[in-house]
Amino acid sequence: MNVIYDPADPQESPQSPAAGAGGPPALPCQEPSTHGCRPWARGEILAWAAVLLLATLAAVNAVSRQETAADKPDAGITFTLSARYLVGLHALVPQATGAQAAGETAEKSLFSELEKTAKSPTDRLRLAIVTGELLGKDAALERLDAVAADAPDLQADIDTAQALYADEEIPDFI
Numbered sequence: 001m002n003v004i005y006d007p008a009d010p011q012e013s014p015q016s017p018a019a020g021a022g023g024p025p026a027l028p029c030q031e032p033s034t035h036g037c038r039p040w041a042r043g044e045i046l047a048w049a050a051v052l053l054l055a056t057l058a059a060v061n062a063v064s065r066q067e068t069a070a071d072k073p074d075a076g077i078t079f080t081l082s083a084r085y086l087v088g089l090h091a092l093v094p095q096a097t098g099a100q101a102a103g104e105t106a107e108k109s110l111f112s113e114l115e116k117t118a119k120s121p122t123d124r125l126r127l128a129i130v131t132g133e134l135l136g137k138d139a140a141l142e143r144l145d146a147v148a149a150d151a152p153d154l155q156a157d158i159d160t161a162q163a164l165y166a167d168e169e170i171p172d173f174i
Contacts, residue, residue, distance in 0.1 A: 079117050086110045125151070
C-alpha cells in the first residue's frame with residue numbers, strides 16, 4: 001500500500017495508522033503528488049548541463065593557460081641577476097694579487113650554478129655571452145653554436161653575437 005505522508009495534514013503523522021498500517025511511512029517524493037515533488041523539468045536539466053559545461057570549460061582554460069616557469073617574463077630574473085653579479089665579480093677581482101685564487105674559486109662555483117639555472121633557449125644564449133666575458137670568445141662561439149642548433153627562433157640574436165665574437169661586421173637586420 002503506497003500512502004504519501006502529508007506533513008501539512010495535522011491528522012496524519014508518521015506513526016499514525018493512516019500512514020500505512022504500521023509500516024514505514026512513504027517518503028514525500030516517492031510518488032508524484034501535489035506536495036511540490038515533481039520530476040525535473042527539461043529546462044532545469046538543460047540549465048544544470050550548461051553550468052557543468054561552463055565549469056568544465058573554465059577549468060580546461062585555466063589549465064591550458066598555465067605557463068612553464070621558463071616562459072614567464074620574470075622567470076629569468078634570477079639568471080640575469082646571477083649573471084650580472086658573476087661578470088661584475090670577474091671585473092672587480094684583481095687578476096694579479098693573492099685574491100685571485102679565491103676569486104676564481106667563487107667564479108667557478110657561481111658559473112656552475114648559472115649553468116644549472118639556464119633552462120630556456122634565451123637563458124642559454126645569455127649564458128653563452130657570459131661565457132664570452134669570463135672565458136673568452138672561443139668558448140662563447142662554441143656555446144653559441146650549441147644554442148643555434150636548439151633555438152632557430154633566436155637565430156638573429158645568435159648571428160649578432162657570433163659576429164661580435166668573431167670580430168666580423170654586425171649583420172644589418174633593419
